[in-house]
Every structure is written in structure tokens, then in C-alpha cells.
Amino acid sequence: MNARLYSVVFTFVLTTIFVLCLAGINALASGTIEKNEQLEFQRSLVYVFNIAEDIDSISDEKILSLYGNRIEEITGDQTVYVVNKDGSKELAFAVQSPGLWGTITALVAFNEGGTKITGIDFVSHSETPGLGGRIDEVLFKEQFRGERISSDPSARVAVVSGQDTDSKEDARVDAITGATRTSESVQILLNKAINSVLPVVREVVE
Amino acid sequence: MAESKKTVFLANIWKNNPVIVQILGICSALAVTNNLTNTLIMGVGLIFVTAFSSLTISALRRMIPKNVRMMVxxxxxxxxxxxxxxxxxxxxxxxxxxxGPYVGLIITNCIIMGRAEAFAQSHGSVLSFLDGVSAGIGYSLVLLAVAFIRELLGFGTVFGVRVMPGGFTPWVIMxxxxxxxxxxxxxxxxxxxxIVKKK
Structure with a gap:
């Protein structure tokens, strides 16, 4: 056979075989992958609402049962998750906003009156590992629990450096050293969540 | 055939180690080594990919047209x-x-392409498979050594288990x-x- 034609046919046939193999494996695994992603999201919600005793060592079954029993899901333009805690409600929803390298998707929970953040978790982001990627760390996320929201629409919760952030009433949390842009992005994400999504969501819940 | 299975295997781990001697795969060696668990998985992943791609390339080597060799x-x-x-x-x-993205980046790890070009292209399937496995092991051993030092000093742990005393201050730079x-x-x-002295 003509050598040039052989190259083309060979490449074509080989590619087809490999692509078919991959498609098969993908079809076999896609169910499990989807289940994992769902579980990851539910684990995130349980963390945001702070309804598990010890989120790090909790089993998958426990997450599923907590999600099924405690968390109510209201679907609509914006899916809202509601939890009843000793008579008072907390609500959470997902927000997306640009980060330094890519979109940051976060789950943010608020008290019923919309005056405090009760929890935050970053579902997906592509910030620099070891720098901006540290928004995943518990120490950073826990700062937001119970933090009061300020009336300034450009800094609902300010992510600052070199300031006193100890009080839960000051609407300030510590930024991440060496990740100024990511820290700013988190502040912008919260502004977006509180200014434009929260009022709509609160109406839905009521 | 001059190369026995044993010499091929040992060469990749020491005398011709992909990271230390050939200076290949440096990008991932720098990126994933701040934690031993991730490093181990990365190493196992690389061993798997190098071994099976070497095996496949070697099995197909007489059929692959020279001009589209690298594409294949x-x-x-x-x-x-x-x-x-x-x-x-x-x-x-x-x-x-x-x-994260490092799994996908195994594709660009030069070790795999290097073994394919330098070895699998011209040797039998079994030997190529062994060559792939040992190149992967050689790479993993060096990465694990780096990760051991970084995790021990950076977090005070080994495979996530705390070994440094409580008062130890982690070295953030690690x-x-x-x-x-x-x-x-x-x-x-x-x-x-x-190695250089021996030569």
C-alpha cells in the first residue's frame, strides 16, 4: 500500500479504537462519578449549615441521612437550601463569581433575618494551590461563622489585612497572606450574594 | 539481546534514573511533592501510564508508520x-x-515520551513493560524522598501522621x-x- 495512505488509515483506525475504549470506560464510570460529585456537594451543605458533629470523620451514609432529614431544598431560578435550627431558619445558596484564575463557586449560608453569615464553603475554584487555594482551609472559612453583615454594599464583609478582626460584629475577616486578589474576589463574591441574591431568596423562603 | 531484564530494571532506578540523571519530569516533581499521599498516588499513576503505554507502543512498533510515530x-x-x-x-x-490538573498533565510528563522513544520503539513488549514500570519507580522514589522532607518539615507529619513534637513550628517555605x-x-x-565519579 502507498506509505502515505497507510499512515492516514493507520492513524484513523487506531484513533477510532482508542476513542471507543475511552467512551466505554467513561460510560461505565459516569454514574459513580456523578454520585461522588453529588455527595461532595451535600457534604459541603452539611458543613455550611454546621449540623454535623465532626465533619472530617463523618461517613457518607451519615451525610446522606443528614441531608435527607435536616435540609429542605426549594428549587426555582435559584435553588435554596433551608435548615430549621431550634425554631429559627437558616438558608443557603450557591454563588458564582470570578476569582484570580477562574470562577469561584461558593455555598453561603445566612440567618433568617439576613443579618449574619452563618457559614461558607468553596465548592470549586482554580486559585493558586498554597496561596489563594488556601480559601479551602478551615481556619479561613470558620472566620465567617456568625459574622455580622455591614450596610456598606461594596464591603458587606470586608476581607482585610493588618486590622483587628476578632469581633463578630465588625464585619471584617482576615485575608490570606500572599493572595490579595483571591481575598478581594471572596469579598466581591459575598457582595454579589448579599446585594443581589439574598433579597430574592428571602422572599422565596417566606 | 545484550540487555537482560534485571539490568534494564536497575538502570532506570539508579544509574539512569529519569529524574536524577535524565532530569525529566521535573515539573510534577516540584508541584505535587508537598504531601506524601498525593506524591504516592502520582507515582503509582505514572508507573501505570508509563508501563502500559510502553507495552502498547512496543506491541504496535512494527505497524506504526515512522512519520506519524510521535502522534501515535x-x-x-x-x-x-x-x-x-x-x-x-x-x-x-x-x-x-x-x-487536580496534575493528573491530566501526566500526558506531558517527558519520562513517558522519553521511554517510548528511547526504549519501547526498539525493544520487545515484556522488556518495554518492565522498562516502563522501573522508570516509573525511579521517578516515584525521588519524588517520595522530596515529599518526605517537605511534609516532615512543612507540616510535621509523615503520610498525615504527626511525628514531630507538639512544640514544632512548621517551616512554611517547605x-x-x-x-x-x-x-x-x-x-x-x-x-x-x-554516579559521575564512576564514569
């Missing part, structure tokens, strides 16, 4: 990497998340990229001294 190699390597990525996502989701340059450089320097 990349196709084969990419296929195995995607298989690995799918398996990790399905069965080890937390590690898949921790390794978690960041620069420390990998220093440690890898030092390891290459120390390990190459006897």
Missing part, C-alpha cells in the same frame, strides 16, 4: 491518562480533587514551591556525585 505515541499515552483520571474520579474522589527547588537540587547533587 501521544494518542496512546493520552488514552491511558484519561483512563487513570476517570478511575481516580470514580473511586478516589478526594485524591482526584487534591491532584509547603511552597521554592523549597522543592532546593531539595530536588540537593538530592540530584548528592546522588549524582558517585
Amino acid at each position: 505515541q501521544v494518542l496512546i499515552i493520552a488514552t491511558y491518562v484519561i483512563i487513570l483520571d476517570i478511575v481516580l474520579k470514580a473511586y478516589l474522589p478526594s485524591i482526584s480533587k487534591a491532584l 509547603i511552597m514551591a521554592p523549597s522543592a527547588f532546593f531539595i530536588l537540587g540537593a538530592i540530584i547533587w548528592i546522588a549524582r556525585t558517585p
Whole structure:
């Protein structure tokens, strides 16, 4: 056979075989992958609402049962998750906003009156590992629990450096050293969540 | 055939180690080594991909037209990497998340292409498979050594188990990229001294 034609046919046939193999494996695994992603999201919600005793060592079954029993899901333009805690409600929803390298998707929970953040978790982001990627760390996320929201629409919760952030009433949390842009992005994400999504969501819940 | 299985295997681990001697695969050696667990998975992943792509390329070597040789190699390597990525996502989701984009970047790890070109292209299937496995092991051993130092000093742990005393202050630089340059450089320097002398 003509050598040039052989190259083309060979490449074509080989590619087809490999692509078919991959498609098969993908079809076999896609169910499990989807289940994992769902579980990851539910684990995130349980963390945001702070309804598990010890989120790090909790089993998958426990997450599923907590999600099924405690968390109510209201679907609509914006899916809202509601939890009843000793008579008072907390609500959470997902927000997306640009980060330094890519979109940051976060789950943010608020008290019923919309005056405090009760929890935050970053579902997906592509910030620099070891720098901006540290928004995943518990120490950073826990700062937001119970933090009061300020009336300034450009800094609902300010992510600052070199300031006193100890009080839960000051609407300030510590930024991440060496990740100024990511820290700013988190502040912008919260502004977006509180200014434009929260009022709509609160109406839905009521 | 001059090369026995044993010499091929041992050469890749020491005398012709892909990282220390050939200086290949440095990018991932710097990127994933701040934590031993991730490093181990990365190493196992690389052993799997190098071994099977070498095997496949070697089995097809008489059929692959010379002018599209590299394209076919990349196709084969990419296929195995995607298989690995799918398996990790399905069965080890937390590690898949921790390794993030680095799994996909195994495709560009020069060690695999290097073994395909330098070895699998011209040797039998069994020997190529062994060559792939040992190149992967050689790479993993160096990475584990780097990761051991970085995790021990950066977090005070080994495989996530605390070994340093409570008062130990973690060296933050060990978690960041620069420390990998220093440690890898030092390891290459120390390990190459006897190899260079012998020559």
C-alpha cells in the first residue's frame, strides 16, 4: 500500500479504537462519578449549615441521612437550601463569581433575618494551590461563622489585612497572606450574594 | 539481546534514573511533592501510564508508520491518562480533587515520551513493560524522598501522621514551591556525585 495512505488509515483506525475504549470506560464510570460529585456537594451543605458533629470523620451514609432529614431544598431560578435550627431558619445558596484564575463557586449560608453569615464553603475554584487555594482551609472559612453583615454594599464583609478582626460584629475577616486578589474576589463574591441574591431568596423562603 | 531484564530494571532506578540523571519530569516533581499521599498516588499513576503505554507502543512498533510515530505515541499515552483520571474520579474522589490538573498533565510528563522513544520503539513488549514500570519507580522514589522532607518539615507529619513534637513550628517555605527547588537540587547533587565519579 502507498506509505502515505497507510499512515492516514493507520492513524484513523487506531484513533477510532482508542476513542471507543475511552467512551466505554467513561460510560461505565459516569454514574459513580456523578454520585461522588453529588455527595461532595451535600457534604459541603452539611458543613455550611454546621449540623454535623465532626465533619472530617463523618461517613457518607451519615451525610446522606443528614441531608435527607435536616435540609429542605426549594428549587426555582435559584435553588435554596433551608435548615430549621431550634425554631429559627437558616438558608443557603450557591454563588458564582470570578476569582484570580477562574470562577469561584461558593455555598453561603445566612440567618433568617439576613443579618449574619452563618457559614461558607468553596465548592470549586482554580486559585493558586498554597496561596489563594488556601480559601479551602478551615481556619479561613470558620472566620465567617456568625459574622455580622455591614450596610456598606461594596464591603458587606470586608476581607482585610493588618486590622483587628476578632469581633463578630465588625464585619471584617482576615485575608490570606500572599493572595490579595483571591481575598478581594471572596469579598466581591459575598457582595454579589448579599446585594443581589439574598433579597430574592428571602422572599422565596417566606 | 545484550540487555537482560534485571539490568534494564536497575538502570532506570539508579544509574539512569529519569529524574536524577535524565532530569525529566521535573515539573510534577516540584508541584505535587508537598504531601506524601498525593506524591504516592502520582507515582503509582505514572508507573501505570508509563508501563502500559510502553507495552502498547512496543506491541504496535512494527505497524506504526515512522512519520506519524510521535502522534501515535501521544494518542496512546493520552488514552491511558484519561483512563487513570476517570478511575481516580470514580473511586478516589478526594485524591482526584487534591491532584487536580496534575493528573491530566501526566500526558506531558517527558519520562513517558522519553521511554517510548528511547526504549519501547526498539525493544520487545515484556522488556518495554518492565522498562516502563522501573522508570516509573525511579521517578516515584525521588519524588517520595522530596515529599518526605517537605511534609516532615512543612507540616510535621509523615503520610498525615504527626511525628514531630507538639512544640514544632512548621517551616512554611517547605509547603511552597521554592523549597522543592532546593531539595530536588540537593538530592540530584548528592546522588549524582558517585554516579559521575564512576564514569
